[in-house]
Amino acid sequence: MEEISLKTIANRLGISISTVSRALKNHPDIREETKKAVVQLAEELEYEPNHLAFQLLKRKSNAIGVIVPKISYPLYADAISGMEAVAEAEGYQLLICQSNEDYQKEIKQINSLIASRVSGIILSVSAHTTQYDHLLRIQSRNIPFVLFNRDCEQITCSKVLIDNHKAAFEAVRHLVSLGKQRIAFLGGPPHLQISQRREQGYRDALTWAGLVLNEELIQQVEFSKEVIMETISTLLNSPLPPDAILTYSDQIAQRALVMARQRGLRIPQDLALIGFNDEPVDELLEPSLSSIRQPAYEMGTEAARLIFKELNSAKFAYEKIILESRLMPRGSTMG
Amino acid sequence: MEEISLKTIANRLGISISTVSRALKNHPDIREETKKAVVQLAEELEYEPNHLAFQLLKRKSNAIGVIVPKISYPLYADAISGMEAVAEAEGYQLLICQSNEDYQKEIKQINSLIASRVSGIILSVSAHTTQYDHLLRIQSRNIPFVLFNRDCEQITCSKVLIDNHKAAFEAVRHLVSLGKQRIAFLGGPPHLQISQRREQGYRDALTWAGLVLNEELIQQVEFSKEVIMETISTLLNSPLPPDAILTYSDQIAQRALVMARQRGLRIPQDLALIGFNDEPVDELLEPSLSSIRQPAYEMGTEAARLIFKELNSAKFAYEKIILESRLMPRGSTMG
DNA sequence: AACGTTTTCGCAAACCTTTGCAGGAAAATC
DNA sequence: GATTTTCCTGCAAAGGTTTGCGAAAACGTT
Numbered sequence: 001m002e003e004i005s006l007k008t009i010a011n012r013l014g015i016s017i018s019t020v021s022r023a024l025k026n027h028p029d030i031r032e033e034t035k036k037a038v039v040q041l042a043e044e045l046e047y048e049p050n051h052l053a054f055q056l057l058k059r060k061s062n063a064i065g066v067i068v069p070k071i072s073y074p075l076y077a078d079a080i081s082g083m084e085a086v087a088e089a090e091g092y093q094l095l096i097c098q099s100n101e102d103y104q105k106e107i108k109q110i111n112s113l114i115a116s117r118v119s120g121i122i123l124s125v126s127a128h129t130t131q132y133d134h135l136l137r138i139q140s141r142n143i144p145f146v147l148f149n150r151d152c153e154q155i156t157c158s159k160v161l162i163d164n165h166k167a168a169f170e171a172v173r174h175l176v177s178l179g180k181q182r183i184a185f186l187g188g189p190p191h192l193q194i195s196q197r198r199e200q201g202y203r204d205a206l207t208w209a210g211l212v213l214n215e216e217l218i219q220q221v222e223f224s225k226e227v228i229m230e231t232i233s234t235l236l237n238s239p240l241p242p243d244a245i246l247t248y249s250d251q252i253a254q255r256a257l258v259m260a261r262q263r264g265l266r267i268p269q270d271l272a273l274i275g276f277n278d279e280p281v282d283e284l285l286e287p288s289l290s291s292i293r294q295p296a297y298e299m300g301t302e303a304a305r306l307i308f309k310e311l312n313s314a315k316f317a318y319e320k321i322i323l324e325s326r327l328m329p330r331g332s333t334m335g
Numbered sequence: 336m337e338e339i340s341l342k343t344i345a346n347r348l349g350i351s352i353s354t355v356s357r358a359l360k361n362h363p364d365i366r367e368e369t370k371k372a373v374v375q376l377a378e379e380l381e382y383e384p385n386h387l388a389f390q391l392l393k394r395k396s397n398a399i400g401v402i403v404p405k406i407s408y409p410l411y412a413d414a415i416s417g418m419e420a421v422a423e424a425e426g427y428q429l430l431i432c433q434s435n436e437d438y439q440k441e442i443k444q445i446n447s448l449i450a451s452r453v454s455g456i457i458l459s460v461s462a463h464t465t466q467y468d469h470l471l472r473i474q475s476r477n478i479p480f481v482l483f484n485r486d487c488e489q490i491t492c493s494k495v496l497i498d499n500h501k502a503a504f505e506a507v508r509h510l511v512s513l514g515k516q517r518i519a520f521l522g523g524p525p526h527l528q529i530s531q532r533r534e535q536g537y538r539d540a541l542t543w544a545g546l547v548l549n550e551e552l553i554q555q556v557e558f559s560k561e562v563i564m565e566t567i568s569t570l571l572n573s574p575l576p577p578d579a580i581l582t583y584s585d586q587i588a589q590r591a592l593v594m595a596r597q598r599g600l601r602i603p604q605d606l607a608l609i610g611f612n613d614e615p616v617d618e619l620l621e622p623s624l625s626s627i628r629q630p631a632y633e634m635g636t637e638a639a640r641l642i643f644k645e646l647n648s649a650k651f652a653y654e655k656i657i658l659e660s661r662l663m664p665r666g667s668t669m670g
Numbered sequence: 671a672a673c674g675t676t677t678t679c680g681c682a683a684a685c686c687t688t689t690g691c692a693g694g695a696a697a698a699t700c
Numbered sequence: 701g702a703t704t705t706t707c708c709t710g711c712a713a714a715g716g717t718t719t720g721c722g723a724a725a726a727c728g729t730t
Contacts, residue, residue, distance in 0.1 A: 003394060005686060016710045021688065031708060046472065048450045052391045053686035056715050059338060061387060063430070071419065072412040081406050084433055088444075093451065095398070096431045098419055109423075115383045116428065137381065258619050281614075284593050286621035340716055351680045356718065366678060388716035391685050 004045045013037060024049075055117070064307055065095045065113035065121040067106060069150075074279050075296045076124065079148065082300025083122060090308055092119065099126040101189075101223070107134045120144035120307035125152050127189035127223070144310035148303040149294075151193050158306045158318045160299050162325040164194045167292050168201030169208075170327055171246050171274045174290075176209045178333060180244035180272055184217040184235055186256070188248035195220070195248055198276070202246060217242055221252060232256045236263060236271075243271060244333075250275035250282060250291055257289055257332060273332040287331025295323045339380045348372060359384075390452070399642055400430045400448035400456040402441060404485075409614050410631045411459065414483065417635025418457060425643055427454065434461040436524075436558070442469045455479035455642035460487050462524035462558070479645035483638040484629075486528050493641045493653045495634050497660040499529045502627050503536030504543075505662055506581050506609045509625075511544045513668060515579035515607055519552040519570055521591070523583035530555070530583055533611070537581060552577055556587060567591045571598065571606075578606060579668075585610035585617060585626055592624055592667060608667040622666025630658045 010017045015034065023030045023038035041047075055061045064087055068076040080096065087094055095118060097109040106126050113121055114137075121138055124147070135155050138145045148160040168185075175183050185202045188195035199218065206213055216238065221231050232255060235242060247253040253275030257267065265271045267287050275282065278293035302321050310316045341359075345352045350369065358365045358373035376382075390396045399422055403411040415431065422429055430453060434441040441461050448456055449472075456473055459482070470490050473480045483495040503520075510518050520537045523530035534553065541548050551573065556566050567590060570577060582588040588610030592602065600606045602622050610617065613628035637656050645651045 003686095007686075017687080018689075018711080019709055022709090025688090029708060034708085046475075048446065050391075050686050051451045052387060052396060053715090054688080056385075056387045056391050056685090056717095057687055059715065070416065071406070072409065072416050074407065074409075074412075077407040077409075077412040080431070081433060084406065084431070088432070093430050093432070093447065095428050096415070096419070097423070097428070098416060111383065112428065116386045140381075254616065254619050261621070279616075281589065281616040281619075284589050284616075284620060286596070338716095342716075352717080353681080353719075354679055356716095357679085360718090364678060369678080385716050388685090389718080391687095391715090392717055394685065 065118040078296035079300035082297040083304040086304035101127040124150040164197040165201035167325040168198040169205040172205035175244045183244045184242035186247040187220045290330045290333040400453040413631035414635035417632040418639040421639035436462040459485040499532040500536035502660040503533040504540040507540035510579045518579045519577035521582040522555045625665045625668040
C-alpha cells in the first residue's frame, strides 16, 4: 500500500539502510547471505529505487528536455523517435514540450526544464522567436544545449542541421534542367532562418542559371491551410503564372499539387512541383511528389548524441553536424 | 557558476532558508521589506526552484508517463499533442517512451516510469503484448493509469476509446449501400484487440446485410510495407477479387489505392476503399480516400484529464470514455 | 511597568538515496 | 593470550525544499 523504500527493507530485516543499499548494488563488502536476504525481500516487495532521491543527490535528473514547435509535424515526430532511442540506451528519458510556434510558451518551457534540472536541452525554435535571451540563459547555466533543424545563427552551440541553401539550390537546378523558366518559391514563416536560407538558395540558383528574379514569384506563407490555399490561388491566377514551384514544406506542395490538378494543369508539363521533407505519402500522390528528403530520425539521434558527448566530457567544443539531404525526383517533375 | 539554492539567498541576506522560501511564496508571515529583498536577489541570481527536491518531498514527480507504440504514427503524435496541452496547463510535464511494438521494452519502460515516481501513466499497448502482469503492477502501486486507443479488456482501469466495432460496422454498411458484395477486410496485428473488434464489426455487418462470409477475404497484416503490398497483391490477384476493402489503417488503404490504380482498376466502381484514421493526406489522394476519423487529439486531452481527475480525488471510480468516430466518405467510395 | 497581542522569523524534521569513514566482531597470526 | 588482520555493517552527512511549531521582537493597552 505504502511506498517501499530502502528503509522498509532495512527495518524488516533488522539491518541498516546503507547495508541494504550496498547489498542491492552487489557491493563486495556485503556478505552473500545478507545480500540474498535483501534481494529476495526487495523482489517480494517489488521495490523500485526512487530516482528522485538519487537525482537530488547527484544534482541532476536523468532526463533530456526537448522543445519542438509541434510534435505532430512528421519531421519532429521522427526526430523525437530518434532521440528516444539514444536516450533509452543511455538510461535517460525525454521530457517533451511543444511550443506551438509561440515565443512566450517557449520561454516558459525552458524555465520549467531548467527547474526540473534536466541534463540537457534539445530545441527547434518556434516560428515567432526573434529574441534569444532565453537560449543564452540555458548556456549560462552550463546545461548542454543542442539546436536542431531550425537553426539560430545568433547562438553559438552544438547544432544538427542540413544545408538548406544547397538543398534549395539543387532543387532549382533540377527544375532548370527540365527547362523551367518561371520558377516560384513558396517560403515558410519569414522569421525562420531555415526558410530564409532556402529562399537564398533559390535566389542564388536563379542567378546562377541566368534567370530573371521575379519578386512576385516569391511568397511567404504561415501554417494555416487557408492562407496556403489562398497564396497558391493568387499565384496560379496571375497573368504570367509560374511553370514550377519550390515550396518550404510538403504540406504546401501537396496542396499546390491538388489545386493544380483541379484546374486541369498538366503536371509536370504545365507546372512542376518540389516540396521539402519527403513525407511518406508523397509517393502515393498522383502524380507522385518530388521532395527533398531530410534525415529526420538521424537528426534526432545525432542531437541526442551531442548532448551526451557534452555531458560526458569535461571540456567540450561545440560541434556542428550537417547531415545530407537528398532530392527525391518523382512524377511532379519527371513526367 | 554554481547552483543557486534557497540557501545561497539566505546566506547572502543573513536570514534563514525558511524565510526565503516563504518570502518567495508571498507568505503573509513575512515582512514586505524582507520579501522585497529576497525577490530582488532571487531575480538577480536567476534562482530557479529545484523541482527535484520538491518532488522528493511530495513523494511524486510532476510528470505523467506516456508509452505509445511509435511516436511517429500520426494518431499518437496528435494524441501526445493533446496530452501535452492538458499537462502543461496543470504544470505537469510528459515523460514519453515508445515501445516500438515490443513487449519487453514496454515492461522495461513501465518499471522505469515507476522508478521515476511519475504521477500517472497513459498507455497504448504494443502489438505484441499478450500478457498483462506489468499493467497490474502499475495499479497495485495506486498510480493513476489510463489506457487509450488500444484497449486491453483484461485490465480494469480508466479508458479512452472509440467504438471500433461500430465504426467498422458502419463502414461496411456504407459499402453495402453502394452495392458492394465482395467486401474484404485487411486487419492489423492479430493480438490487438482493436483489430479484433474491427474485424468483428465487419463480420457482424456482413451477416446483418445477408452477405456471404468469405474467410479468404479476411487477412491480417503487420506493419511492414512489404507485407502490406504482398497481401494486397494476393487479394487483387485472386480469381474472385473483392469489390471493396475495409482496412485497419490508412497506411494500408493508401497503399491499396495506389496499387489498384496502377492495375487500371476504377475506383470506386471496380474497387471501393475505406481506411482508418483519416490522415490529412487522405483528401489529397486521387481519388481521395474515404476514412474513419478518430479524434486523436481529443483522445489525448481526455486521457490526460482522466489522470488528473484520478489524481485529485480521494475515491475514484474508473471511467470509460467512448469518443465518437465518424466515417468521412470521399472519392474512394462515392465516385 | 506589566501584560497581552501581533508580527515576523528560525529550528528541525521529513522525503530517499549514496558513500566515506569508523567501528565491532570474528578470525588469523604471533 | 595479545595483537593484527579481515570481514562486515552502521553512522552521518549531503542534496534542496516545505511546513508545523515555537520563540523572539515589536507594538499596543492599561
